[in-house]
Amino acid sequence: MIIDTPFAIEVSNLTVSYNARPALLDVSVRIEKDQLVGVIGPNGAGKSTFIKAILGFVKPDLGTVKIKGIHAKNAKGQVAYVPQRGAVDWDFPITVQEVVLMGRYQQIAWYNSPCKKDRSAAMEALDMVRMTNFAHRQIGELSGGQQQRVFMARALAQGSDILLLDEPFAGVDAATERAILDVLERAKKSGKTLVVVHHDLSTAAEYFDKLLLIKQRLYAYGEPDIVLQEDLLSQVYEGRLKIFKDVIKKERS
Numbered sequence: 001m002i003i004d005t006p007f008a009i010e011v012s013n014l015t016v017s018y019n020a021r022p023a024l025l026d027v028s029v030r031i032e033k034d035q036l037v038g039v040i041g042p043n044g045a046g047k048s049t050f051i052k053a054i055l056g057f058v059k060p061d062l063g064t065v066k067i068k069g070i071h072a073k074n075a076k077g078q079v080a081y082v083p084q085r086g087a088v089d090w091d092f093p094i095t096v097q098e099v100v101l102m103g104r105y106q107q108i109a110w111y112n113s114p115c116k117k118d119r120s121a122a123m124e125a126l127d128m129v130r131m132t133n134f135a136h137r138q139i140g141e142l143s144g145g146q147q148q149r150v151f152m153a154r155a156l157a158q159g160s161d162i163l164l165l166d167e168p169f170a171g172v173d174a175a176t177e178r179a180i181l182d183v184l185e186r187a188k189k190s191g192k193t194l195v196v197v198h199h200d201l202s203t204a205a206e207y208f209d210k211l212l213l214i215k216q217r218l219y220a221y222g223e224p225d226i227v228l229q230e231d232l233l234s235q236v237y238e239g240r241l242k243i244f245k246d247v248i249k250k251e252r253s
């Protein structure tokens with residue numbers, strides 16, 4: 001069933017708890033299609049939980065998630081996920097090409113092996129992240145930034161219109177950060193909606209079309225100049241006054 005909606009993701013009244021302690025409380029937000037969205041907030045704010053709840057990896061106490069107008073339970077395969085780099089066993093003996101092909105497994109019946117179409121989708125995705133020359137390399141032999149790009153290719157090969165990424169810029173150098181941003185921007189131009197957990201307030205306005213500011217509750221969602229307001233940031237980041245004052249100064253200069 002195709003529903004004509006401008007929204008990629010609609011989250012309504014979402015509450016998620018771990019051991020009876022709420023990580024997210026009554027979060028409602030509608031994310032439009034074809035946007036590059038940054039999810040910001042301090043440590044432990046519930047950013048990863050927000051992503052995991054959209055993916056159905058954690059069960060909400062309350063609330064609903066819709067993907068392109070359809071209840072998330074019935075929209076399996078519509079959303080691709082790029083986990084935090086630390087969540088992956090990089091010593092596993094597998095090549096770059098095999099990892100990216102794994103993105104196609106939802107499309108491959110259990111009794112079939114990957115066909116030509118699956119292989120070309122995987123190669124196209126590797127090309128998009130500029131990693132074609134590394135197709136036959138073991139994943140353990142890549143740098144952190146290259147590993148990140150391979151996992152982005154795996155998500156792109158899946159063919160979903162919506163990609164959720166958990167801290168893709170964590171632990172990479174400035175040049176790699178640029179390369180990853182370039183992939184995100186190209187994916188957006190090709191019609192994807194990307195929701196990205198991001199730690200660094202100083203680059204948030206430059207990198208993203210919209211920001212989602214979260215600390216257990218949703219504090220703001222919108223264009224960076226609406227979200228990066230001193231009063232909002234002071235509520236969310238409390239003692240870390242200097243950091244956000246510098247950010248606002250940079251925003252306005």
Ligand SMILES: Nc1ncnc2c1ncn2[C@@H]1O[C@H](COP(=O)(O)OP(=O)(O)OP(=O)(O)O)[C@@H](O)[C@H]1O
Nearest residue numbers: 018019022023041042043044045046047048049050
């Ligand atoms: N599996 C879990 N079991 C128990 N508590 C958890 C679990 N996962 C997260 N939490 C708690 O839920 C809250 C939100 O965690 P979450 O990882 O979503 O935050 P975050 O904003 O992504 O944090 P960070 O920026 O530090 O990665 C935190 O208090 C965290 O300790």
